[in-house]
Amino acid sequence: MSEATSAPVESAAIPATRATLSEAKRVGLILGIALSGGAMAQALLPEGNGAFAATTGVAAASLVAAGLALRRRLGNLLGGFRFATTVLFTLAGASALGTFVLQGRDAADYVAKYGELGRILVALRFDDLFHSLWFGGLVACLIAGLTLSMVTRWPLTSRNAGFFSCHLGLLLVLVGATFSALFAVKARVDLHAGTAATQAMVEKRGMLTGRAVPLGFTLKLDRFDVERYGTEHRLALYRPNSRGGYELEATFDSEVGVRRRLPHGAAVTIDKYYADVGAPGFAAPAKGGFDDPAVVATIERDGVKRQTMFVERQRTAVDLGDGDVLTFERRDDDVKAYRSAVTVQRPGEEKTQVVAVNDPLRFAGWSIYQVNYDPKDPTYSGFEVVKDPGVPWVFLGFAFTALGVAYAFTIEPRRKKSRARAA
Amino acid sequence: MDMTLILNNPLFALTTALYAGATALYVAAWRSTKELVGKLGTALLVAGLSGNALLIVSRWVVAGRPPFKSLMESLIFLAFCMAAVYLALEKLYATRAFGAVATLGSLGALLFAALKWDAEIVKLPPALQSGWFIPHVVVYFVGYASLFVATAVAVVQLVRPELKIRVGSIFDGRALTLDGVVYDAIRFGFTLLTVGLFIGSIWAKSAWGDYWVWDPKENWSLVTWLVYGGYLHLRRVNGWQGRRAAWLAIAGFGIVMFTYLGMEMLPTAQDSAHVYQAQ
Numbered sequence: 001m002s003e004a005t006s007a008p009v010e011s012a013a014i015p016a017t018r019a020t021l022s023e024a025k026r027v028g029l030i031l032g033i034a035l036s037g038g039a040m041a042q043a044l045l046p047e048g049n050g051a052f053a054a055t056t057g058v059a060a061a062s063l064v065a066a067g068l069a070l071r072r073r074l075g076n077l078l079g080g081f082r083f084a085t086t087v088l089f090t091l092a093g094a095s096a097l098g099t100f101v102l103q104g105r106d107a108a109d110y111v112a113k114y115g116e117l118g119r120i121l122v123a124l125r126f127d128d129l130f131h132s133l134w135f136g137g138l139v140a141c142l143i144a145g146l147t148l149s150m151v152t153r154w155p156l157t158s159r160n161a162g163f164f165s166c167h168l169g170l171l172l173v174l175v176g177a178t179f180s181a182l183f184a185v186k187a188r189v190d191l192h193a194g195t196a197a198t199q200a201m202v203e204k205r206g207m208l209t210g211r212a213v214p215l216g217f218t219l220k221l222d223r224f225d226v227e228r229y230g231t232e233h234r235l236a237l238y239r240p241n242s243r244g245g246y247e248l249e250a251t252f253d254s255e256v257g258v259r260r261r262l263p264h265g266a267a268v269t270i271d272k273y274y275a276d277v278g279a280p281g282f283a284a285p286a287k288g289g290f291d292d293p294a295v296v297a298t299i300e301r302d303g304v305k306r307q308t309m310f311v312e313r314q315r316t317a318v319d320l321g322d323g324d325v326l327t328f329e330r331r332d333d334d335v336k337a338y339r340s341a342v343t344v345q346r347p348g349e350e351k352t353q354v355v356a357v358n359d360p361l362r363f364a365g366w367s368i369y370q371v372n373y374d375p376k377d378p379t380y381s382g383f384e385v386v387k388d389p390g391v392p393w394v395f396l397g398f399a400f401t402a403l404g405v406a407y408a409f410t411i412e413p414r415r416k417k418s419r420a421r422a423a
Numbered sequence: 424m425d426m427t428l429i430l431n432n433p434l435f436a437l438t439t440a441l442y443a444g445a446t447a448l449y450v451a452a453w454r455s456t457k458e459l460v461g462k463l464g465t466a467l468l469v470a471g472l473s474g475n476a477l478l479i480v481s482r483w484v485v486a487g488r489p490p491f492k493s494l495m496e497s498l499i500f501l502a503f504c505m506a507a508v509y510l511a512l513e514k515l516y517a518t519r520a521f522g523a524v525a526t527l528g529s530l531g532a533l534l535f536a537a538l539k540w541d542a543e544i545v546k547l548p549p550a551l552q553s554g555w556f557i558p559h560v561v562v563y564f565v566g567y568a569s570l571f572v573a574t575a576v577a578v579v580q581l582v583r584p585e586l587k588i589r590v591g592s593i594f595d596g597r598a599l600t601l602d603g604v605v606y607d608a609i610r611f612g613f614t615l616l617t618v619g620l621f622i623g624s625i626w627a628k629s630a631w632g633d634y635w636v637w638d639p640k641e642n643w644s645l646v647t648w649l650v651y652g653g654y655l656h657l658r659r660v661n662g663w664q665g666r667r668a669a670w671l672a673i674a675g676f677g678i679v680m681f682t683y684l685g686m687e688m689l690p691t692a693q694d695s696a697h698v699y700q701a702q
Contacts, residue, residue: 081659088656092649099639099691130637177635186632206636229546236542239425250428251543263425334546357549358630369632386632394634398621405617409610409655 027083031090031141034059038137042125045133049181056136056143057178063144068151078141079148087141094138098129104205139174146171159416162408169400176393184388187213190372191340193379196220200385215385217346217364224340224381226373228333233293233312235270237262240323251329254295266301266320277311295328338373340381355383429537434478435499439537441471442506442530449522461519468506468526475503475529488547491560494684498536500560501683502529504568512572516604520586524575528568555626559619566615567679570651573608574676576601577669584666602665605672606658613651620644639689640697643682650675 038055045051067075077083101121102113110118110127125132146167156164187200188208196218202211233254238246252260252268259269275284276291285291294311299318310316310328317327339356344363355361361368365387372382429435448464455461478499482490490496509525579586580601623644628634635641654671657663663671686692 081656085653085657085660088649088653092646092653095642095649096646098637099642099689102690103637234543237428248542249425250431250540252431261427261430263427265427331543335549336546337549337552358553358555358626360629360632367632369630371631384632388632391628391634395625398624402618402621405614409614413607413610 023077023080023082026077027086030063030078030083031086031138034063034137034141035134038132038134039124042133047125047128047131049131052131052133052136053178053182055133056140059137059140060143060147063140064147067144067148071152075148076152078144079150079152083141084145084149087138087145091138091142094129094135097126101126101129103130104128143171143174159412162404162406162412164404165400166404166408169397169402169404172397172400173394174397176390176395176397178390179393180388180390184386184390185213186384186386186388189215189219189368189383189385191219191221191381191383192377193221193224193381200383203384215364215366217344217349217366219368219383219385220343220345221381222341222343222352224373224379225338226335226375226378227337227339229336231290231333232331233290233295234329234331235260235268235295235297235310236327236329237320238325238327239263246325249324254293262320262326263324264301264320264322266299266324268297268299268326270295270297271307272296277309293328293330297326299326335373335375338370338381340370340383342368344368426537429540432478434474434481435533435537438471438474438478439530439533441467441474442502442526442533445471446523446526446530449519449526452519453523461522464519464522464526465510465513468510468522468529471529472503472506472510475499475506475533479503486544489557489560491556492545492547492551493539493541495536495539495541497560497564498532498539501564501567502532502536504564505529505532505571508565508568508572509575512604512608520583521572521576521579521601521604524578525572528571528575550630553626553630555622555629559622559626562615562622563619566612566619567683569608569612569615570676570679573605573612574673576604576608577672580605580669581666581673602668605669609651609654609672609675613648613655616644616648616651620648638697639691639695640682640686643678643686647675647678647682650678 037059041055042051045055063078067078102109105127107118107122107127110122112118114121121127125134129135150164150167153160153163185202186204187202189197189200191197197215198218199212199214202209202213234251235254236251237249239249241247249263252258252270254270254273256270256273259267261267272295274282274294274296275289276282277294278292279285292311292313294309294316296307296309298305298307299320301320308316308318310318310326312328312330315327315329317325320326337356339354339359341352341354342361343350343352344361345351346364349364351361351363353361355368355370357370360370367386367388369384369386370381371384372380374380374382445464445468448460448467452461452464479490482496482499486492491500505525505528509522509528512525513519513522586601623641624634627636627641654668654675657671658668686695686697689695
C-alpha cells in the first residue's frame with residue numbers, strides 16, 4: 001500500500017530481473033492460493049453473508065498472522081507495493097466482471113442465456129460474484145495488505161499521516177461493510193393514507209423474503225402527496241427513423257416571436273399563442289392556465305412563408321418535406337416530488353414528520369425512507385425501513401480515507417517540497 | 424441530431440468554434456518560434472471557457488435545475504472542466520506544450536454533445552433533487568478532467584519523449600518532467616475520485632437506504648478508483664515510471680470513459696439508476 005511521500009521505488013537495490021521475477025511469482029502464488037482456496041471453500045460451505053464474512057475474516061487473519069511471524073520474508077511482501085498493485089488490479093478486474101454477467105438470477109436463466117457456459121458461471125458463483133468466497137479471498141488479501149503495510153511503516157509521523165489515515169479508513173469501511181452484511185435489516189412497509197403498520201416485510205438483495213420483522217413502534221401514514229411539474233405545450237419536430245416510425249428530434253417552447261431554425265433551411269416562428277381556442281373569441285380561461293391551447297406559427301421553406309394553426313387537441317401535424325413533421329404537443333406533468341406525512345409512535349414517544357425522497361425519518365434506531373408511489377393509487381405510499389449498524393463505521397472510514405488521500409496527495413507533497421527548499 | 428438545429432443555440436456554435444481555434448493555435452505553437460501564437464491559443468481558450476460557462480448558466484436558468492441530468496448537459500460541463508483544469512495546469516507549470524492535446528478534449532466533448540443533443544429539457548426526478556447532486560457531479564467531473572489532462576500529457580510524453588518542460592513550475596521553481604506532471608495530475612484526480620465516490624455513497628444512503636448496491640455504475644466507479652489506486656502504487660515499483668506509467672495512465676482514462684459513456688452496453692445496466700437515457 002502506498003505511502004504518500006515519494007519514497008524510493010522498491011527493489012531498487014536488488015538485481016532487477018531476478019528480484020522482480022521472484023517477487024512477482026510470490027505475489028502471484030499468494031493470490032492464486034487465495035482465489036483457489038475461496039473457490040474450493042465455496043464448494044463446501046453454504047452460501048450467505050455469514051460464510052463470506054467468516055472465511056474472509058479467517059483468511060485475512062491467517063495472512064496477517066503469517067506476515068507478522070515471517071516479517072522479512074512475507075510481511076514486507078504483503079505490505080509492499082507490488083502486492084498492493086496486484087490485489088487492486090485483480091479486484092478491479094473482478095468488479096468489472098460482475099457487471100458483464102447478470103447477477104442474482106435463477107440458475108436456469110444462465111443456462112438459457114449462456115448455454116453450457118452458464119453452468120460453469122453458476123458453479124464458480126459468477127452469478128453472485130460479489131458474495132462468492134473467491135472474491136472473499138481477494139478481499140482477505142486486501143485486508144492483509146492494508147494491515148501489514150501499516151505495520152511495516154509504523155510509527156505514525158506527520159509525513160505518513162495521510163497514508164495511515166487512508167489505509168485505516170479503508171479497513172474501517174470493510175469492518176462497517178461486514179457489520180452491514182451480517183446485522184443490517186432492510187424491509188418494506190406499504191401503507192395507504194390513514195393506515196398504520198407495526199411490522200415490515202424483510203428484503204434480501206431487493207427481493208421480499210416473506211419474513212416479517214417487528215418495528216417496535218407504530219408507523220402511521222397520515223397523508224400522501226404527489227407534486228407534479230407544471231404542464232406545458234411545445235412545438236415538436238419528428239423525423240422518420242429506420243424502423244418505419246418517427247423519432248422526436250427537437251422541441252421548442254411556445255414563446256412568441258422567436259425564429260427557430262429547422263433542417264433543410266426551413267424555419268418556424270410562433271406568431272400567437274391561445275390558451276383556449278374552444279372559447280368565443282379564443283378568450284383565455286378566467287381561471288388562468290389553459291383549456292384548449294393552440295399556436296399560430298409561420299413556417300418558412302425555400303423562400304415561401306405559410307401560416308398554420310396548431311391545435312393541441314386536434315394533434316395538428318404539418319409535413320415539412322423530406323419526411324419531417326412539425327406538431328404541437330402537451331408535455332405530461334411529470335412527478336416532481338412525492339412525500340408522506342407520517343406519525344411514529346411508541347410508549348412515551350411520538351413524532352410527526354414528512355418523509356420524502358432524500359429526506360428520511362429516523363426513529364427508534366430505524367431509518368424510514370420514501371421509496372415508492374403508485375400513479376394509479378393516490379393514497380398509496382411505499383417505505384423502506386433500514387437498521388444498519390455498519391453505517392457509522394463505513395462513513396467514518398470514508399472520512400478517514402478521503403482526508404488521508406487528500407493529505408497524502410495534495411498537502412504532503414507541498415510540505416515535502418518546502419522542506420527540500422529549506423534544506 | 425441535425426446540425427441545423429444546433430444553430431438555434433449560437434452560443435454553443437461559438438464556443439465550439441473558439442475551442443477549435445484554440446486547438447489549432449496550440450498545434451501551430453508547437454512549430455512556431457513566436458510566443459504570440461501560443462498566447463493567442465490561450466486567449467481563445469479563455470474565451471471558449473467563458474462561452475462554455477455562459478452555456479452552463481443559461482441552461483441552468485432555462486431548465487430551472489443544475490444542467491447535469493442528460494448526457495448532452497454533462498458533456499458540456501465536462502468540456503468546461505477540461506478547459507479549466509488545463510488552463511490551471513498551463514498557469515501552474517508555465518508551459519503550453521500539451522495545450523493542443525488537452526484542448527482537443529473540450530472540443531471533442533462539445534462535438535459529441537452536438538451529436539447527443541437533447542430533444543427537450545428533461546425534468547429532474549425526485550432522487551436527483553438532493554443537496555449532494557451538485558457536489559457529487561462537480562467533484563467527479565473536475566476529477567475526470569484532471570485525469571484527462573494527465574492522459575493528454577502522457578500522450579505528449581509518448582509522442583515527444585525528448586520534450587523537457589522549462590523551469591517555472593510555481594510549486595517548487597524546478598524543472599519538471601512530463602512524467603512528473605502526469606503523476607501530479609493523477610494524484611489530484613484520484614483525490615477527487617475518492618471524494619466523489621464517497622459523496623455518491625452517502626447520497627445513495629440518504630435516498631435509498633443503501634450506501635452500496637453493486638449497481639454497474641457504482642462498480643465501474645470502484646474499478647476506476649482501484650485502477651488509479653493501482654497506478655499510484657505501481658509507480659513505486661521498480662521499472663514502472665516513464666513510458667510504462669504513461670501507457671497505464673492512458674489505459675486508466677479509457678476505463679474512465681467507459682464508466683462515463685459505456686454503461687448502456689452492459690447487460691447488468693437494465694436495472695441501473697445511473698445510465699443516461701436516450702432523449
